[in-house]
Amino acid sequence: MASPAESSQLLFYVNGRKILEKNADPEVMLLPYLRKKLLLTGTKYGCGGGGCGACTVMVSTIHTVTKKIIHYSANACLLPICSLHGAAITTVEGIGSTSSKLHPVQERIAKAHGSQCGFCTPGMVMSMYSLLRNHPQPTMQQINNALGGNLCRCTGYRPIIDGCRTFCNKEDCCQLKENGTCNGNEATDKHNGVNGVNGQHEEPNSVSGDVRFVHFIYIYTPCVPENKT
Numbered sequence: 001m002a003s004p005a006e007s008s009q010l011l012f013y014v015n016g017r018k019i020l021e022k023n024a025d026p027e028v029m030l031l032p033y034l035r036k037k038l039l040l041t042g043t044k045y046g047c048g049g050g051g052c053g054a055c056t057v058m059v060s061t062i063h064t065v066t067k068k069i070i071h072y073s074a075n076a077c078l079l080p081i082c083s084l085h086g087a088a089i090t091t092v093e094g095i096g097s098t099s100s101k102l103h104p105v106q107e108r109i110a111k112a113h114g115s116q117c118g119f120c121t122p123g124m125v126m127s128m129y130s131l132l133r134n135h136p137q138p139t140m141q142q143i144n145n146a147l148g149g150n151l152c153r154c155t156g157y158r159p160i161i162d163g164c165r166t167f168c169n170k171e172d173c174c175q176l177k178e179n180g181t182c183n184g185n186e187a188t189d190k191h192n193g194v195n196g197v198n199g200q201h202e203e204p205n206s207v208s209g210d211v212r213f214v215h216f217i218y219i220y221t222p223c224v225p226e227n228k229t
């Protein structure tokens with residue numbers, strides 16, 4: 001539960017860290033807040049107007065009717081911090097890094113040569129990560145839709161899609177239709193030369209990421225049981 005002192009403040013979470021703002025400026029967007037105040041510069045400033053997806057983060061909130069946590073990707077450049085009360089934000093720093101361990105999305109995009117200058121990559125990763133949180137084995141259509149708001153000026157998109165398509169569900173694993181031996185991600189990995197983290201086959205739930213950070217937001221909705229992500 002929020003303490004009385006906290007209840008009058010703006011409160012949200014970034015990668016599990018509790019953020020309290022006493023006099024939040026309604027004109028401040030999440031993107032500059034992340035980059036300048038929290039020094040989380042993995043979220044990139046591209047267009048600043050919702051057109052490029054370089055600033056994509058995942059927002060997790062509690063559905064007002066079902067009381068379940070919902071996840072969606074959003075452009076941080078368009079999100080006023082004052083709209084985030086009670087929400088949990090996940091940035092690219094929150095899912096993995098080369099100094100700790102890459103998330104499968106990061107690793108597979110990299111191994112498929114889907115990152116060149118790298119400026120668009122955090123946004124691509126977070127769009128794909130958000131999709132996997134909702135659909136651990138997405139269809140190609142869902143992948144294409146999820147990445148539809150992310151622009152890349154280097155790769156031509158194909159390598160990015162190649163990395164992401166390794167998460168596809170079996171029926172939609174278009175790379176292997178030619179020989180009819182599709183066996184899900186494992187076979188896709190062999191075919192495409194893209195492996196899961198440390199060469200391991202990733203189960204859907206671990207591919208989509210374990211329960212990271214978002215359980216904090218239940219603290220502010222105490223009637224909802226825990227672990228309902």
Ligand code: FES
Nearest residue numbers: 046047048053077
């Ligand atoms: S910076 Fe381009 S969409 Fe946010």
Ligand code: FES
Nearest residue numbers: 116117152153154
């Ligand atoms: S890798 Fe350079 S913009 Fe996508």
